[in-house]
Amino acid sequence: MRPPTPLPAALAGRPFTAAEARSAGLSRRRLRAGDLVSPCHGVRVAVSGPGPTPAADPTLLDRVCALAAVTGAVVSHLSAAVLWGFPLPLRLECLTAVHLTSPTGKRAVRRKDVVGHSQALDPDEITVGRQTVCTSPLRTWFDLATILTPDELVIAGDFLLRRRNPLATLAALDAYLGRRRGMPGCRRAMHARALIRAGTDSPKESELRLLLVHHGLPEPGINIPMLDATGGWIQDPDMSYEEQKIAIQYDGGHHASPAQRRSDILRDEDARDAGWRVLVFTQRDLEAAVPGREPRAVTRVRAALLERGWIPPRP
Numbered sequence: 291m292r293p294p295t296p297l298p299a300a301l302a303g304r305p306f307t308a309a310e311a312r313s314a315g316l317s318r319r320r321l322r323a324g325d326l327v328s329p330c331h332g333v334r335v336a337v338s339g340p341g342p343t344p345a346a347d348p349t350l351l352d353r354v355c356a357l358a359a360v361t362g363a364v365v366s367h368l369s370a371a372v373l374w375g376f377p378l379p380l381r382l383e384c385l386t387a388v389h390l391t392s393p394t395g396k397r398a399v400r401r402k403d404v405v406g407h408s409q410a411l412d413p414d415e416i417t418v419g420r421q422t423v424c425t426s427p428l429r430t431w432f433d434l435a436t437i438l439t440p441d442e443l444v445i446a447g448d449f450l451l452r453r454r455n456p457l458a459t460l461a462a463l464d465a466y467l468g469r470r471r472g473m474p475g476c477r478r479a480m481h482a483r484a485l486i487r488a489g490t491d492s493p494k495e496s497e498l499r500l501l502l503v504h505h506g507l508p509e510p511g512i513n514i515p516m517l518d519a520t521g522g523w524i525q526d527p528d529m530s531y532e533e534q535k536i537a538i539q540y541d542g543g544h545h546a547s548p549a550q551r552r553s554d555i556l557r558d559e560d561a562r563d564a565g566w567r568v569l570v571f572t573q574r575d576l577e578a579a580v581p582g583r584e585p586r587a588v589t590r591v592r593a594a595l596l597e598r599g600w601i602p603p604r605p
Contacts (some may be wrong), residue, residue, distance in 0.1 A: 370433075
């Protein structure tokens, strides 16, 4: 089979639109050649080497890189949130539309499977990566304020300030919100900020913390070191009530492995030997078994607090 003719220098090594291809003199037949793939509607990019190509199933990164390159817009909102790894609710995880933001005064992108926005972005609100340009972590979280529910926005904010490899600091978040006063979504963002906590380890731990608070229980501390009588370190429980010596652990899927289970058992044995009550929860404990009934996690934490001398505030 005859190899396809080389692409013009102006189109080689980058995504290009069908209109650009026609202007460069490429025929429809050339656009259907095997060395080109279509990461999104109306865009082509040359395959960079032998082996499988992304033509059959382009990833989100393939699509946003191509769309951002041919439109000059910035990847934003939910699409930027996915690229940064923000935890999103199930209803939003499989959306196919790409969010792109154009600067104020420039028309929002109008394309198939694209949600176009037109708004001002400061230089520090744009992050230039190796493959594409997207909104910064702080701006991305702020844009989510108009999309997510209040609790979902808090969980995303906890992720922003997570204990390992945080995307921002609490001081940077507060400074940023101070600049955004009066903008759409600012009130929702400020409300979420009051509930955001730095130093968390997982979105599910954040969800559990909010669940307890919404049911009228005191807010637990996060990853506070547990010490024995001699001051020796025992563990950093996910959450805890130091005064009542109650430790709360959320066990995700990775806790199911035999090695992890053994480690968890030893961890909790040491805590109990030191006089702590240890409560371990999974996803099922966060959900009400019967509509209208409080989740099991809330019931168990309340019972443990009362047992350890906690006095509920008067209504």
